[in-house]
Amino acid sequence: MDAKQIHHGKESASCPMDFILRMLMGPWTTYILYNLKTHGPQRFGELKRRVAGISAKMLTERLRTLEGASLVRRDYEATIPPKVTYSLTQRGHELDDVLGKLAEIGMRWEAEDAALRAARAAELKAAE
Amino acid sequence: MDAKQIHHGKESASCPMDFILRMLMGPWTTYILYNLKTHGPQRFGELKRRVAGISAKMLTERLRTLEGASLVRRDYEATIPPKVTYSLTQRGHELDDVLGKLAEIGMRWEAEDAALRAARAAELKAAE
DNA sequence: TCCATGAGTTACGAATTGGTACCTACTGGT
DNA sequence: ACCAGTAGGTACCAATTCGTAACTCATGGA
Numbered sequence: 001m002d003a004k005q006i007h008h009g010k011e012s013a014s015c016p017m018d019f020i021l022r023m024l025m026g027p028w029t030t031y032i033l034y035n036l037k038t039h040g041p042q043r044f045g046e047l048k049r050r051v052a053g054i055s056a057k058m059l060t061e062r063l064r065t066l067e068g069a070s071l072v073r074r075d076y077e078a079t080i081p082p083k084v085t086y087s088l089t090q091r092g093h094e095l096d097d098v099l100g101k102l103a104e105i106g107m108r109w110e111a112e113d114a115a116l117r118a119a120r121a122a123e124l125k126a127a128e
Numbered sequence: 129m130d131a132k133q134i135h136h137g138k139e140s141a142s143c144p145m146d147f148i149l150r151m152l153m154g155p156w157t158t159y160i161l162y163n164l165k166t167h168g169p170q171r172f173g174e175l176k177r178r179v180a181g182i183s184a185k186m187l188t189e190r191l192r193t194l195e196g197a198s199l200v201r202r203d204y205e206a207t208i209p210p211k212v213t214y215s216l217t218q219r220g221h222e223l224d225d226v227l228g229k230l231a232e233i234g235m236r237w238e239a240e241d242a243a244l245r246a247a248r249a250a251e252l253k254a255a256e
Numbered sequence: 257t258c259c260a261t262g263a264g265t266t267a268c269g270a271a272t273t274g275g276t277a278c279c280t281a282c283t284g285g286t
Numbered sequence: 287a288c289c290a291g292t293a294g295g296t297a298c299c300a301a302t303t304c305g306t307a308a309c310t311c312a313t314g315g316a
Contacts, residue, residue: 018234030149055274056293056295057295057296060294084293091237094233099145102148106146172262185266208313209261209314211262212263
């Protein structure tokens with residue numbers, strides 16, 4: 001769906017995780033998935049308020065992409081005003097483990113880096 | 129390192145997997161990591177030949193980014209011509225599991241989709 | 257003497273990205 | 287009568303991205 005994919009589309013067919021990473025990679029995608037996971041099904045406006053800073057355009061586009069990949073379901077109720085609820089599909093939930101593991105690794109690295117910085121700072125202070 | 133990060137940097141601090149996904153997300157990043165994982169430490173040119181279609185500029189930039197994140201180590205020998213070898217660090221190898229799982233999910237989805245398409249095609253043929 | 261190699265760097269340029277502002281249609285509140 | 291909220295769509299515009307082509311430096315080979 002992006003030009004990038006078209007651009008080297010043939011090569012990327014060889015790597016199955018490429019597709020999935022491309023899906024997760026949008027700047028806001030992880031926030032959206034994270035919010036849908038932790039706060040459950042939500043309406044468009046709710047989601048937009050939670051994912052602070054995102055524009056309606058971007059949110060729409062990301063949700064459409066996720067919907068196209070069957071990671072998110074869109075339930076439209078033609079009430080007035082209309083009510084559109086987004087939720088994770090089964091596929092969306094299949095990513096829970098991996099995202100959890102990634103978050104864990106991310107946090108571990110963050111902690112390690114912080115410890116390293118602290119140690120270095122202490123070292124500097126001692127040398128001074 | 130990207131403007132994207134600067135752009136909503138404060139918000140992204142709340143999500144630890146965001147950093148890590150941003151690292152993996154570059155169009156070529158997974159190929160590079162995959163190649164380093166499966167073919168072991170390699171020199172720049174070797175890597176460039178394996179990751180078909182990548183430009184030297186991109187490869188350099190991606191490797192620098194990965195190096196900055198301590199996922200890849202760069203060993204430079206100042207011989208003539210110079211010899212630069214890249215390999216996964218311990219941190220780089222910590223992603224093996226997750227990437228493996230992602231690849232597995234990706235392949236499963238691909239297979240499911242293919243099965244679905246086949247079923248649909250058969251249905252069409254039967255109806256015809 | 258000219259070319260190729262290895263590992264890049266730099267300049268340029270076209271395409272893509274993503275934000276802002278404005279539009280829709282409908283209704284309920286003041 | 288006017289404004290706000292819902293769920294977007296659209297046009298425009300600036301910035302970013304990524305590819306291409308040219309350049310680097312030093313040496314060994316034809």
